[in-house]
Amino acid sequence: MQRCDVLLTGGTVIDGTGAATRRADVAIESGRILHIGDCSAIKADAVIDVTGQVVAPGFIDVHTHDDWALLATPDMAFKVTQGVTSVVAGNCGISAAPFSAKGDLPAPFDVIPGISEGRFDTVAGYAKAVTYTRPAVNVRLLAGHSSLRASVMGGDLERSASGSEIEAMRDALELALRQGAAGLSSGLDYPAALSAPMEEMVQLAGVLKGHERAVYTSHMRDESDTVIASVRETLETGQRSGARVVISHHKCAGKANFGKSVETLKLIDAARRDHEVALDVYPYVASSTxxxxxxxxxxxxxxxxxxxxxxxxxxxxxxxxxxxxxxxxxxxxxxxxxxxxxYFDMDEGDLQRIMQHPAAMIGSDGLPGVDKPHPRLWGTFPRVLGRYVRELKLLELTQAIHKMTGLSAAQFGLNDRGVVREGYVADLVVFDPEQVADLADFDHPTRPSRGINHVMVNGALALTDGQQTTTRAGAFLT
Ligand SMILES: [Zn+2]
Structure with missing residues (x-):
């Protein structure tokens, strides 16, 4: 008789591709999905009855600033309790590697407490630290433009880079990609990168072309009064460099800009006819930085x-x-x-329109390491499932899961994750679709969510019966 480590019985599988739900057992063996369907012929070391619950790929948080939290607080409770099994770190131009700058740096480097302690010259060095620490979730790292700038230009960032500085950044980025970085991120809205012209980004993003599935993610130059010009700039950067683009935490901030997402999404759709463009969004009308x-x-x-x-x-x-x-x-x-x-700066109509876009993924943009963070750090994924799927019926459940898993894995080059499929890595979440909800709010921002019952990372249970375990099975993903 065939055997397996864990058997999930009686659940409803949502596979992450956007396909319809189906009733199926799921057998897990040696960290991978062995079989989906009738598993009565498989003998399991452990059987978990998940009748009435959804079995989905573990959520992939595509927009995080968890680079340092993974090392400082490796239990990653704020992610595991949401059903997140992998995070993409290094967003908005700030990454733990490659980052060899010394001394104090301007915003947004101050956003993340602990940043001054851990600066890694190379992605390989950061990967080693992750492997040694073994956090509870997996991490995929972007190389941050501002980190590259600070490494090459020191603290003198409020100017454009010279030709030789751009060359040095291109070399560092090339090495980062070879060592497993997912792509390049930028934070052009901040003093550390505001002076970088589009040409600098075109030059840097051009390095991505030689690397399969490498992506350029951008916190654009402006998300308020000139948001439309910023979308155009980002799309043009992608077209001119040949790099795939992800627009970060897309929003139209400030009352005067409410409703502009109609136009920004039209621009994105037009660009998508001949270039790959996606975006991420979090389910709140307040931002934080x-x-x-x-x-x-x-x-x-x-x-x-x-x-x-x-x-x-x-x-x-x-x-x-x-x-x-x-x-x-x-x-x-x-x-x-x-x-x-x-900042309470957004419109619910824009938020819903952006979230419904077929290329929109869910990313929390949560900022760890502060006592009273924005509640998105603890609540993003259950909030989408509770509020926007079950209560408001804005999204189908299968569609919402796709935006948290299959779409995200494809965008960030995670080839054997993000889908419940035989042979794929067993990063899984089991949740109750009638109960799942965020409990973190602006007054109680660190309350864990409800309805997330089991979370499996690389085949190991990180959370079971709603309680986090002491198992930490996360890895640095390439
Ligand atoms: Zn950002």
Missing amino acids: SLIERFLPSADDIKVIWSTPHPEQDGRMLNDIAADWGVSREKATSMLQPAGAI
């Missing part, structure tokens, strides 16, 4: 979540802080530096 004066006009309501010189103001609204201090919002912002904030 460094507290930066440039971003103030996009939101009336801004919550300060951390401030190095003024920790006593953590969790307070910027307007209240400014009023107490008798100063303008701009002055308060400068007095709080460095600081992080949540």
